[in-house]
Amino acid sequence: MLFRNVTSPFSPRPRSVAVGIGVLFFLAAVFLPALSAQADEPTVTAVLTSSETEVDRPVQLQIKITGDANAIPPNEITVDGLDIRYTGQSQLVEGRNFRFTYSFVYNYTILPLKAGTFTIPSQAIGSNNGTLRTPALTLNVAPNDDGTTTSRRGGGNSATDEKKIVFAELVVPKTSVYVGETIPAQIRIGINSRVPHRFIDLPNLSGQGFTSQRMPNPDQRLESIGGRTYEVVTLQTAITPVRSGKLEISAKDAKAIIQVPRRGGSRPRSPFDLFGMNDPFNDPFFNDAFAGVGEQKEVKFSSETTTIEVKPLPPNAPATFAGAVGNFSLATDVKPKTAQVGDPLTVTATISGRGNFDRVTAPTLEETRGWHTYPPGSNFKADDEIGVSGTKTFEMVVTPNEPKKAVPPLVFTFFNPLKEQYVTLKGDKVPVVVEGGTAPAATPAVASAGTPPPQPSARPTAAPQGSDILYQLTDHGGWGATFAPVFQQPVFWAAQAVPLLGLVGFFGWEMRRRRLANRAGQRIAAWENESAELERKLRRAGDPPDQYYAEALRVVQLKTALARQIEPNTVDAEIAVAAFDLPDEQRDRVRELFRRSDEVRYSGRPNGNSTVPEETRREVLDLINRLN
Amino acid sequence: MRAPFLILTVLLGLTTGSFAVPAAPVNAEATFAKANADYAAGKFSAAIAGYESLVQSRQWNPTLFYDLGNAYFRKGDPGRAILNYERALALDPNHAETRANLQLVRDQARALELAPGWVETRLGVLTRDQYAWLAVAAFWGAAAILCGLYFARRRAVVWIFALVLLGTISGAAAFAVYQLETGSAGAGLAIVTKKNIQARLATAESAGTVLLLPAGSEIKILSTRGEWSYAALPNDLRGWIPAQSAERVRL
Numbered sequence: 001m002l003f004r005n006v007t008s009p010f011s012p013r014p015r016s017v018a019v020g021i022g023v024l025f026f027l028a029a030v031f032l033p034a035l036s037a038q039a040d041e042p043t044v045t046a047v048l049t050s051s052e053t054e055v056d057r058p059v060q061l062q063i064k065i066t067g068d069a070n071a072i073p074p075n076e077i078t079v080d081g082l083d084i085r086y087t088g089q090s091q092l093v094e095g096r097n098f099r100f101t102y103s104f105v106y107n108y109t110i111l112p113l114k115a116g117t118f119t120i121p122s123q124a125i126g127s128n129n130g131t132l133r134t135p136a137l138t139l140n141v142a143p144n145d146d147g148t149t150t151s152r153r154g155g156g157n158s159a160t161d162e163k164k165i166v167f168a169e170l171v172v173p174k175t176s177v178y179v180g181e182t183i184p185a186q187i188r189i190g191i192n193s194r195v196p197h198r199f200i201d202l203p204n205l206s207g208q209g210f211t212s213q214r215m216p217n218p219d220q221r222l223e224s225i226g227g228r229t230y231e232v233v234t235l236q237t238a239i240t241p242v243r244s245g246k247l248e249i250s251a252k253d254a255k256a257i258i259q260v261p262r263r264g265g266s267r268p269r270s271p272f273d274l275f276g277m278n279d280p281f282n283d284p285f286f287n288d289a290f291a292g293v294g295e296q297k298e299v300k301f302s303s304e305t306t307t308i309e310v311k312p313l314p315p316n317a318p319a320t321f322a323g324a325v326g327n328f329s330l331a332t333d334v335k336p337k338t339a340q341v342g343d344p345l346t347v348t349a350t351i352s353g354r355g356n357f358d359r360v361t362a363p364t365l366e367e368t369r370g371w372h373t374y375p376p377g378s379n380f381k382a383d384d385e386i387g388v389s390g391t392k393t394f395e396m397v398v399t400p401n402e403p404k405k406a407v408p409p410l411v412f413t414f415f416n417p418l419k420e421q422y423v424t425l426k427g428d429k430v431p432v433v434v435e436g437g438t439a440p441a442a443t444p445a446v447a448s449a450g451t452p453p454p455q456p457s458a459r460p461t462a463a464p465q466g467s468d469i470l471y472q473l474t475d476h477g478g479w480g481a482t483f484a485p486v487f488q489q490p491v492f493w494a495a496q497a498v499p500l501l502g503l504v505g506f507f508g509w510e511m512r513r514r515r516l517a518n519r520a521g522q523r524i525a526a527w528e529n530e531s532a533e534l535e536r537k538l539r540r541a542g543d544p545p546d547q548y549y550a551e552a553l554r555v556v557q558l559k560t561a562l563a564r565q566i567e568p569n570t571v572d573a574e575i576a577v578a579a580f581d582l583p584d585e586q587r588d589r590v591r592e593l594f595r596r597s598d599e600v601r602y603s604g605r606p607n608g609n610s611t612v613p614e615e616t617r618r619e620v621l622d623l624i625n626r627l628n
Numbered sequence: 629m630r631a632p633f634l635i636l637t638v639l640l641g642l643t644t645g646s647f648a649v650p651a652a653p654v655n656a657e658a659t660f661a662k663a664n665a666d667y668a669a670g671k672f673s674a675a676i677a678g679y680e681s682l683v684q685s686r687q688w689n690p691t692l693f694y695d696l697g698n699a700y701f702r703k704g705d706p707g708r709a710i711l712n713y714e715r716a717l718a719l720d721p722n723h724a725e726t727r728a729n730l731q732l733v734r735d736q737a738r739a740l741e742l743a744p745g746w747v748e749t750r751l752g753v754l755t756r757d758q759y760a761w762l763a764v765a766a767f768w769g770a771a772a773i774l775c776g777l778y779f780a781r782r783r784a785v786v787w788i789f790a791l792v793l794l795g796t797i798s799g800a801a802a803f804a805v806y807q808l809e810t811g812s813a814g815a816g817l818a819i820v821t822k823k824n825i826q827a828r829l830a831t832a833e834s835a836g837t838v839l840l841l842p843a844g845s846e847i848k849i850l851s852t853r854g855e856w857s858y859a860a861l862p863n864d865l866r867g868w869i870p871a872q873s874a875e876r877v878r879l
Contacts, residue, residue: 109668180738208837209827211740211863242738242840322735375727469701469729474664476691479656481719483688483878485809486757491765499768503775510779 042068042127046120046134048110054144055115057173061108064092064132065125066101072126073106082139083111088221089139107221112141165192165258167230168203168303170241170251176309178417180325182240182356182388185212187251187303190230193222196259202235203302207249209310213238216385238386240356244312251303260297262529313415318422320364324414326355330363332427334407341436344397349376349410349427356390357382362394363410366426371408372399403432406613524562531558538621541611549597552620556593559627580627589623639786656687667699675699688879690720697729706737707821707843714819714846714877739820739844740862742812755809763801770794816848818859818874825874827867831856838867847874 002062042065061084077084085108092103112118118139125132128519171186187205191197205212219234241247313325331350339345349363362376376396383389398407410427487494534555537543543551554568560579561568571579573594578586612620663678679696682688697712713730716723734741754762773791777783809815823843828835831853839861841847847869848860857871 211839214864242842278665323738357737359735361731375724375731408763414712469698469732470725472664472667472695472698473691473725474661476689479687479689481688481690483715483718485760485805487805492760496764496768499771503768506772507775514779615826 006322042066042071042129042132044071044125044132044134046123048120048137048139050128051138052140052142053112054142054173055112056144058109058111059139061110061120061137062110063106063123063125064103065106065127065132066103068129069102069104070128071104071132073104074123074125075469077108077120077123078118081112081114081116081141082118082120083113084120085109085111085224087223092303093199110139112139115141115143165195166190166254166256166299167252167469168254168301168302169251170205170303170306172249172306172308175307177241178311178325178415179241179244179313180323180356180359180415181417182238182326184386185237187215187237187238188232189251189254189256189301190223190225190232191256193229193231193253197231199233199254199256199258200298201253201255202233203254204362204403205237205239205249205262206252206302207247209243209245209247210239210241210249212240213386213388214378236384236386238388239308240358241308241310246311247308247310248305250305250309253300253302255298255300257296257298260295289389314420314422317415318424320411320415320424321413321415321422322361323359324355324361324412325355325359325417327416327418328353328355328360328412328414328425330410330412330425330427332363332410332430334430334432337431338433339400339435341400341402341434343434344399345407345432345434347396347398347407347410347430349394349412350391350397351412351585352391353395355414357387357390357392360392360414363412363425363427364395365398366406366411367408370400370402372401374398394610402434403436404432406431425534527558527562527568531555534558535621538624539618541614541617543611545610545612548617548620549593549600552593552624553597555624556590556627559624563627576599576627582626586623586626589619593620593623654683656682660692661697663699664695667695667702671701672699674832676703683879687792688719690716690723690726692716693719694723694726694729697726697733701729705821705843706733706739707819707823709733710739710807710844711819711821711875711877714817715879718877734844737844738842740839740841740846742817742846742848742860742862743864744812747807748811748813750850751808754803759804759808763798763805764793766798766801767797770798799816801850812846812848812860814848815878816850816860816876818847818849818857818876820845820847820874822870822871822873825869827859827861827865827869829867831868835868839863839865841869849874849876 044063044065046061046063047064053059061077063073065073073086073089075086087107087109089107090105092105094101095104096450110120118141120137120139122133122136125134149184166186168189168190171188172552173183177183184203187203189199189203191199202215202218215235215237219236221232221234223230223232231441239249328351331352333348335346335348347365351360351363357380362378365371365373374397376394378394380387380392381390383391407430409429411424412427413422413424415421416423482489537551538548538555556576557568557571560571560576563579564571564575566575573591576594577590582590659678659682663675663682666672666675666678676696676699679692679699683696685717693712693716697709697716700706700712701709710730710733711725713733716726717730720726733739751759770791773787773794777787777791779797780787820841820843825841825843825845827838827841827847829838830836841861845862849863850860850866851858852871855871856868857874858866858868859874860866
């Protein structure tokens, strides 16, 4: 029995991660038993994934032992008519309020070999506290869809050759189906776990005349087959034949790399196997495997071809049959229950069961007189990974044209391959209260080609009932429609010119405003600098009067220009006086400054190094300081 | 300030001529009315000829393709009926009569449909063209905010958030347009018009088969080589089919 944890061959872990996981397992192994001292008594449960199955359809048995790491699960469970094989174990640690419990789950696959009711007897589990016993379980096995009461796999028809290193097999529950009937299929590939290996490609279904579902993530586990342990990858899918006749199908082109011994390197016979006994260490695969000098080899393997007889559906299908094959149930509901004539009612039809849900279409009203129906919307929720079983919900809007007391029952037809007949489900008549006057009758659908087309003014959007299409339309609404997407039409790009130009215009306008603002700012800054520089010069003694008054005048002009945002050279005495709120005395001083400046400038410089008296300079500076 | 107006005038002048809807010929209405009358009289071949002449002269509208689909259905050609229903829906995705008839004919013909991808399924709230307009509207909104932020003295957080939001919306809408355009109902969508076409692994009649396609089945043409088209098929399969056995929905 193998208690090895299975890792995915398609996602090899780095060494450091593997070491980390190893440490965690080690810590768990050390500490969990210590915690178990405070845990409850060990318990054991056993469950079947399904208590109902049919011949050749396997179910899983899980024995869960909680609170005892040393419990010994049964090696072998024998029930006549059932092939029970151990397939591996998993560990489960649960923590609640810092109390940890750990469980070991032991998995067994049960393959029914014949129909009947079987009891899986209570199993004894050896534990530290004595012997625990699993409950007895009952499994009901029905004949499979072929009516077969015994397994066809009992004769060893499997592609699994126990002496092979690798194997592939395609498992289908039945070999005689109807067109459109969806059957689950299982692809299994396995490699002897003692052979170092790595899977490269998973197999594909090969054949024609069928469609298959997308395969979900593969399941991988160790299985003991014929005394050897295989690493088995299982893929689930569903197959739907689309035409009658013989359907030949196989799982092809699985690829793996295995490590095999080098040729010519045969090892001498094991000293432990002197008498030709079955010494495991004398296995050819171990000739070089321990030395790690094996040779890598790519192997490609396929399953045997499975032939499925596909029968056509019986003729004379009901008019409401739309291709659904399987076994379904129908439930209906209507909301709201009270409405006025012309108000929409939402009819919900829920179709549950097992079959080809992609061909399950909306049920139709049994009686459409006085009702408008609209195309329904649908939603499918699968119960399994391959979409064979689930629930498809249709929501359709109907509007009453006249007072009504109930919504007519919905009708849904499918072909039941077990009963080999068409089954028409009829929902319940749902009572509603529809009040109000009679609405104008909708234009009926064209039942035959000879009837005249309806008037364009009446354009009901009723869904077709039965098997005929709706009427011709004569109101076309104008010519010149185009298939080109809007972004391939010139008008679309022309329209972009409007915001583009707006944005470019805004950008340009803002840039220009900024540039102008910047130019004025530079000019003002220059005036301020010049004014400050001149004021500093005026505070220093030594300049001749003509230069001193010229500089003082310039400062007044600059300050006036800054105050009025005008050119300094255009400033005269009156403009300067008017620019500032000055007392009369100061105004006279301003005028005097202009007069003295003109006088000095035009009368010529006096001889000698005359300077402006200190008192005059102070008065001028005081005047300038007031010009703010 | 004259330059923007000049550019706008030139652009409009260049584009007006190219996107102006051509006026319907005088006899388009008459041809359509006659085809309808032929249909009502049970002369489906004559009706098909009338409708097809309008299609050839690029006088299109959803009703024309819907009526043409009906005529093909009456003639017993479900493949072309489905093709024309799909064309009507390509022009008007909300054409209720077309949806109803397409569903019925598809069920009768057991035509296979392409399953939309996960992303495509969730993009169904708007049409491809609506996403395109949303993308450009959000783009220009983001551009305007960016421009305003460029010149603003103080950049408020709310405007930066609006910029990021509109930029994200624009990018997401453009992604949606791409997904819808390249998805199962995009430019490559085609309908098998011949009966029971075998999709093959290679461009030869003797090549292995992939899938049997009933008339009216949806495929997505990925490339064409000579007389063969490589297409995405229902059930996530791919294969080669004779190019003449399918027609693109978009004309």
